[in-house]
Amino acid sequence: MTIIQILIVVVAAFFWGMVMRERGRAWFLLVASVLVIFWLQPALPIRGIDFWIPVGTLVITIFSWYITAHEEARRAGKNWVVIAVVAGIVLLLNLIRYFPAAQFLTASRPPQIKIYFAILLVSSLTFLLVTGLTKYNRALLSISILALILIFLSIKIPALTYWVSYGLRALVGQSLTDVKALDFRWLGFSYIAFRLIHTMRDRQMGRLPVVDLGEYITFVIFFPAFTAGPIDRIERFIQDLRRPFIRPGHDDLLIAGQRLLLGLFKKFVIADALALIALNDTNALQVRATGWAWILVYAYTLHIYFDFSGYTDIALGTSRLLGIHLPENFSSPYLKPNLTQFWNNWHMTLTQWFRAYFFNPVTRWLRALRVWQKPLPVPVMILLTQIATMILIGFWHGVTWNFALWGLWHGFGLFIHNRWNDLTRVRATAWATTPLCQSMLNISGILLTFHFVAIGWIFFALSSPAVSWHVLLKLFALR
């Protein structure tokens, strides 16, 4: 998001929070969120696709609501109004095809209206066909989760994305000579998919609250958190949404203002400045000396934190103006004395998601598993779950060798920390009896953790293992 886009979003949120207050707040959040997913979607070279991607987001979200919704929520007449409003907004956005002055709302000139109606018809028929025969179907939820994962993979695996781009270009009759994986970029899908999977799994587990369609769409594409999170939980989100909202109080204004200013400063002053000197594929091969290589790695380490946490601060500040208290995503992660604590404080909502929907179920499964009638040893279970979880977190960013290596690095790190902690906890406690010893232990832990994480970012920042290896050798004066 550009600073102008952020300021427009903040001003809109402030205006509604201060002037309109509770009046139509839920509708405002819904309409603004629908508009924002079209507005922020970047322009793509495949004809019309930057319009159809947000439409796809809405179709998937409405379908996901239907298959997860409780019977009483499905029956509510308001849902039809919501569908009409959403379809109406999309139609209006499509109509600006004929009003060039309004085309700032979409990435490029919207496609022909007849395609809109064709897609509306096909979506409705598919929807009726898939859902008409059943009220609630656990298997359908599993298939839908699988389908979401497949879409996710098609976006995150460059080779697959290339073929998606190829297919879409062929579909619209465009040249196939210069196809690139980057021709197809679905803004915000990583977050959307995880929110949808969360509701589907919770529905399967019987934990999903009763949510109407408007609330569900607003939760999934809530505009302040659409591009960079955090990944909220629906039961928490709808509590805020349903709570009477008079207007932002003084505390809200102060906190929201502080978060917004801090976020803007972090993102547009610190992170953008550090971006100029942060490690990347080009400078990784140009850097001449070990000391400067460390500087580039440190710059990337700080850049990624200030960039991401800056966006989070902006999202939290904006949503607070509207009475939504999104969960924290960062809590001084680089000041934590060990890797476990780092991951408890870095992109917290993502790690909580993985803990709830992958780590804990897999741990339970491994505990129940018997190999030659014997349970798996605890260290083996820890190793397997840590590595699998961290590799998946890596793949959430992109399915490449380097993200796998990054996940492995952290998976092993967490395992080693777990074992080390078990071995040394008693001795460390006995040794660190004075405040000085405790401080020394703490500071050395912080420095070690920071450098472990910083070295891990090399795999994250660069695109190939070969270049990453080059930088690693350079860091330790081996090249």
Added chain:
Amino acid sequence: MNKEIKIINVLIKGLALFIIINFIFAVWQPRLGKISAYNLVFPGRERLPFGENSAQAYNLSLFDLDAMFASHVIHGKEKADDEFRVILIGDSSVWGTLLTPEETLAGQLNAANLSACGKNVLAYNLGYPTISLTKDVMLLSYGMEYDPDLILWMTTLEAFPIEKQTTSPLVANNKETLHRLADKYGLEIEADDPDLIQKSFWKNTIIGNRRALADIIRLQLYGVMWAATGIDQVYPTDYVRAQKDLEADQSFHDFAPSMLAARENLLALNALETGVRVAGKTPMLIVNEPTLISSGANSSIRYNFFYPRWAYDEYRGLMFALSKQNYWNYVDLWDIVPADEFTNSAIHLTPVGETIFARELASFIAEACK
């Protein structure tokens, strides 16, 4: 209620401070460009900052001459007793487009380990990639602060037309410097030159000046990359070579054939004279820099993309006459570099071309003593 008052207070105080600080800044006009991390945290740059692709070149074009010179290696080097300091001014051929710092003319002169007046010659590249004599004079006036023993002023006909003098963004954005040169050395500038940017009071505030201030900060940040990589421009592996097949075009700016010397008023000879006055007693060698002599299509009409033959021949004659008349130290090296040793322009040399050029200049440097 108290909290509400505090919020308003914070807003009012913040706004008031913001306005006051902007006002003070606009009135005071601090020369923030002089504060630099170069030569302190990072090594100084071998040439003045200039860049059109900052992200890849780790360099940028800015207009703050203080910041530009503060980032240069000459700013951080105390002149030693045994140093014979040579400064080079001129256009992109001196700055070294497509050349690493070591491959430029200054780099080659330094590599040659020359001596003059019993001292070691150290050459500093103060060239800048726009073609204008006025720009050169402006940079020379800054360069004089570093006590040079010899000035090498590389120039070419394209730097002479009056209309070219203030179109360089560096010149256009430094009107005050030009006025100082006008007052002190008699540089002729048009009072209402539309190219020169007049800064309003608003433009002098922090807000009005935000782009220039951001450029100074970015220049410092790119110091990290300069120190880490030694790169200060993009070096493409492939580029379009200087044109050798030329249009059958006799035109040169507003001059008709055989009218160059007759219309001296359209040439910035005053800038050349001002440069000599700025140099004062410091020896200066004015050099007509090498230019491409094409043998392709229409080469009987034009030497290269820049020059029809008639204009360049007249220019050479004019420069000989002027230097003789004014006792300028002038050397014409226009044809010393073969056509194959030019890169993407009729004045940009390959490393081999620069070596030839440096070898020719070496003898002139050895002879120059205060």
